[in-house]
Amino acid sequence: MMNSLPKLREMTLLHLVRRGRDGYPDALAVRDASTSLTYGALWDRASRAAGGLRRAGINHGDAVMMMLDNSAEAFVAFVALSFLGAIPVPTNPTFRGALLEHLVTETGCVAAIVSSERAADLRAAGAGQIATIISRESDPADQALAASGEDLISWSSVLDAEPIEPIEVGPWDVLAIICTSGTTGLSKGVLTTHAQAISMCRHLSFFQDTTSLSQEDVHLVVAPLFHAFGIFAGLVAPLLTGASAYVVAAFRPSMFWEEVRKSGATMACLVGPMTDFILAQPASDADADNSLASVYILPRTPSAADFEKRFNVQSASGFGSSEAGTTMLNVESADVDRGIVGRPRMGLQARLVDEHDFDVEQGEVGELIVRDDDPWVMTPGYVGRPEATVELYRNGWMHTGDLMRVDDAGLFHFVDRAKDSIRRRGENISSFELELQASDHPGIAECAAVGVGHPADQEVLLVVRRTQGVGVSETEIVEFLIGRVPHFCVPRYVHFVEDFPRTPTGKIRKRDLRELGDVAWDREVAGIVVRR
Template identity: 35%
Template sequence: MPNAETTLPALLARKAAEQPDAPYVVSAETGVVWTYADADSDADRWAAALAGAGVREGQTVLIMLPPCTEAVAAWIGLARLRAMEVPINTGYLGQMLRYVIEDSEAGLMVAHAEHLPEIEKATAGTARTRTLQTIVVVGAEGALPHTAFHLVRAEDFLATAAGSTAVDPPTGRDIASIIYTSGTTGASKGVLVTWRQAELTATGIMPTDLFGSTDAFYSPFSMFHMSGKSPLYATALLGARVIMRRRFDTARFWDDIRTHGATTTILLGAMANFLWQQPEHPDDAGSPLRDALLLPLVGDVGGFARRFGLRVRTTFNMTETACCILSDVGDLANDTSCGRLRSGFQARVVDADDNELGPGELGELVLRADEPWTLMAGYWRKPEATAQAWRNLWFHTGDGFTRDADGNFYFVDRIKDAIRRRGENISSAEVEHEVNAHPDVLESAAVAVPSEHGEDEIKIVVVARPGATPTPEEIVGFLCSRVARFMVPRYVEIVESLPKTPTQKVRKVELRAAGISPATWDREAGQPRRRTPATS
């Protein structure tokens, strides 16, 4: 059975004994330091209070908090009861929020006061027999509002903590969290993330052989995703610290890095491009930051690394997996590979019938592990979806990949995002890569929209670099000399921002649903067209 010694609840207890006064989490906003002793003590208080409220082993509890020490302590407190944390995307509202609340079957929630209006609105009209009854409120100022739920201030809730909560500590096979997928292509599913999976995800993001106790991980990431949880796990393995900020802010990034001595971070989505597009300064390479995990890589990785004095790494990961493919100790094969297979995992690129394909052939990436409990334990309350994902004893990622003869893997596209035009299969990621090479483009997203001739047309949605004003004609002209004719978009729309999940994934389902709007430029008409229906 997987042991309990390296699960995060056990690690915090051990570090609290070994280095009680060492900083574990530092707030970038306030500079307040939360030590390992503070973390261990606060987690125990949450465990005792939750136990007093009736939370037991195997039960679910919702957490809807911004990145903060309360979110960490409540998570570890639940783990010490062997209960299951269900972190909610703090951007959820309406039906999406209601869905997670109901699907989780949780009777108790810990939420920030700022989310109470949306929680009440989302659950209005539900039956009085609904499971959720009590909300522990963090950050409440003044009187608590009147709602259909029983509300209790976090400080009053914690004041009830008493007695022993001793249960067998969680092992690597136990569920660390039920994390709902981002839903970029469909309805969210609750991923059963084991503690062993969480540990391997953390060490894939911050390999322990590359770092030590003096390192600091800059984490402007949400706690409802592994990008926010993994730094907490990795630094605890090392006895290092996390610099926590509630959200990424380009303007504050380098000041935070210098002020707090951050040595490593993750740059998700367009974050690296946001930094790359800032005016150059002579001291760009002079910050304490020496390492960055880029997801995905920028177009000029070498130039990015040289400008900022960084060792750049990358990986491929999903909520369901554990960094099974990654670059080896900072050694990138090229600017487009996700890396090579990590020890302890197996990977194939397969066709629609799960037959393995050869080098250079496009198919779906499937994965499995040598060690048990290192990939997700399934989808919460969705046995059919679990069986479908694990058909033929391989986890099916839903991502189109190729591999080369040297064992490097290449992400091509989400299979559902692929575009079929003029008899050709087109990677939206490849189109976006070329559009993003335009000097006036910050980021872009390519989607399929219906064609009056059948199959698809390509629409590219573009965010301009600050201060730049590219025109659709310029962008299309730029692409004509860079991509095959069938890959040149018919439609271009320039917008202020792209719809994204909090983990910076573009919600292409929204872009496809938007279809052709009055603001969309049509290459065939040379002007905006009237809106036409779209499919998602």
Template identity: 35%
Template sequence: MKDIGVDSPVNRLRSRAPGEVSMTALLERAARERPGDIFFTHGDEAVGLDEFNRLVNRMARNLQQAGVTAGVHVAVMMDTGRDYFATWFALAKVGAVEVAINPAYRGELLAHQLRQSASMIAVIDEEYLPNLATAAGEVDDLRTVVVRGDSWSPFEVAGPSRSWSGFDRLLAPQPEDNLGLEVPPDSIGGMVFTSGTTGPSKAVLLSQHYMAAYGLMYAEVNELDESDVILNFQPVFHMTGKFVAIAALAVGGRMHVMSRFRVTGFWDEMRAFGVTNVVAIGGVCNMLLSVPATPDDTDNPVKVVYAVPDLPELHTEFEQRFDCVVTTVFGSSEVGLPIFRSPADVYAPGSAGRRSPHYEVEVVDGFGAILPPGQVGEIVVRGRGPLLLCSGYNGQPEKMLEATRDLWFHTGDRGRFDDEGNMWFVDRATDSLRRRGENISSFELESQIARHPAVAEAVAVSTPSELGEDEVWVLARLREGFSVTPEELLQHCETVLPYFMIPRYIEIVEDFPRTPTAKVQKYKIRAQGPGVATWDREAHGWFIRGRKLVREATERTMP
């Protein structure tokens, strides 16, 4: 790893006390030392550091007046932009807990996340109120709803009475100097939801220090400094959307926000805003390579592309075509970025890189014994410093105990090291799926499909996507005497699932391969792959466009 100076991200994280590494400390230091600098651009908007910090202070005082204080859980369901970033930082300044929820969730899936997080307040864009309406009747803790928009009205749902207000309440005039509140570094500042496997998804607890340290580690991986402009198209309810913002603050660089990733005009936008660092997760590299090459492909400002996954069959082609360096990591919401390859590291095709200086990482067998290089086992992690792992799972302390054995956090992922210390991710030891950068709980997916009256049992597995990561393949066993077509089951999925969970492949089966104790053998289904009996929605003209399922005329449409 390249030595990038005394004040490099790695040294900032190593040498400073945990209290100096927090969202609030990083923002206030940046606003104090560089008040005239731009924090981020978003379309035609350019937001300065001092301007943003003053906005956050005003919102924090309005949150306090509304009763949002240390430890209060606040669900946020908003699109990426200035208001979401400011809400997130304002909650951090008062010591509240931001519960990051994907606004595409609805029904029981959304109700579960609101219940699991014990959210008392929701801040939501008006376009997502219909989603909240499908779930709020099943949630008793939610008492206050703050809506951003101009044409909304409270909805009637069963359950306790709720207060309603507009987002402008948080923007009302207040003193704009720093609050000066002491928020302990180990206090919980946020929750994100991770994939569930044998049960519903869990709310990962993120300490104030851990969230800030994550951003410093991202800056370290990509060797960023004050000259960098970092692209952020990830929603703020993702860890990626969060740590990119913190990285920009930490190194004195700038962030450019793209509301949603789009291939068309991508490189023109990179040139227009001078973007030097791009997060490319969920098949982004595949999508950019799918566009026909042009003579000016190398004429762009991007120096480093952070790709997860970094597919070896695309790595060299991408670097050469776009004249950049590709970095990668192994990490998660629970364990940070313990394995990475920086621009200065030697490329080992298919490897996720080598151990971070901030973590110990090993591969162990089923008894917890460390395996030698070359042998595949479970990846386990522990931090070399304080507060470099998540703080557990909200309301489920037993789940953290299950994951933490012999002083190691067991990731549930399998991998191997080589003799040089490079690590290869082999597969998931769990039944979770990952599609276009979204983690998907097979348990939750299966439970929602099984709500269809014709379905007796559903199984969701991954199958490789041509864009990298997974496509979702659902197999359904029907109740005796019932019938349903794959297309009818797809339309059911649209009503109960967020867009990214909607399966591409659907298959009606008599039964599944099973163990002698009747457990479904998913590995056999995955090994077999979709066959002639598998219905492909894209072949029948159904596509996910703009976060919605739509029917399109296509030459691939079959009778």
């Protein structure tokens, strides 16, 4: 049984898989509805796949786009690339056109592993740059497509190769390139080291013994594997303790508990809104009768306490970014004020500073900047963007862009993203806090606040997705907010949408909303005056 953390110099994916092969080869490592691999079988299959990928022309240091749906085999491909010293670039398999072309160029991918029905999109986006396309067949029709494409190499032929001995790597070597969400600009490629990825998992697996994993645990993976949260928290974290992962093809709220019962899952990582979708399912007398003991929610939602109570589970949460990894941990009560993200994780130095990097006073809002006691556990930078990397590490500290404050108990509260704050009449408005207040209206299912007009003196635009079956007008929303927020925070503009433009990870792409200010309802035109 192995339930201790690796030493810093051993924090590589190769070490974790090798440790499983040597220490408990017959224990389950990863499975899905059709595939089940022990630690020994994972090593063997990944070693063969690495041999096939090398035969296909993929070498050490090559960036390889992975456009695959959730499956155990997708993790085999990820491990195989790491065995070669190649660099996986997990990518949303629904991307196409200009966005896909941007990511191919931004990350410098020279090869790709895709399902064959997406090969044409990738071929068009990566013309002249993607030299090798590996087709991951999923059904006979896909196999026929793969056979007809001269530049496609089938995954089955990749597996039909002699195994190779993996290339030895260090914790400082790049394990993957993770694409940022692009909420305020085009996505960038974040270089993620082995130490950084495993450090993220370490903090998830050992929450001060609150939600610790052991070899007997089964980790349910429902987050998409093109997201760092899915691939690292979902699949790498169980390797730390010799636990196993069960990969669900796609998250379906109505099937969540069926997947838990079928897999025997004891732990799950959920993106915050998933808990709301699961809670929205019809209640059952059997809700609390399940094998799930703990959930990790990122970010924690106000419904976390209800989730714990209804389903008899323990929850914890964290806060971080692709660049910094996990910065905050929250293992305290789920019934906390909205905005609390917890305390700095062990080994992290955290400060709140003003625009000149001077510390702000206790209780004041400042940007979170961080650095770690250990090397290589935060990103070394962005792919091909040295200026952005220098700006990220200004004055020797990583600048997260997260505005926070610390209360008297030492708990950090998220206030806003630095680029999402709104400047109006000399006042700084937190879009996050305004959205929280607006979301209390039963007619508002989701909303986003942005500043429109000149950056030095903006007006507030609130974009709203209405609750189905509940009618609400622009006037009602403004009147609801008057008295709940300071006068200068009350939106001048309100606009309704059926849904929001979103990033690959489901975040609202706020930069696309600002143009709606020209067509939005205007309270000043409607004659509504907001007084101090």
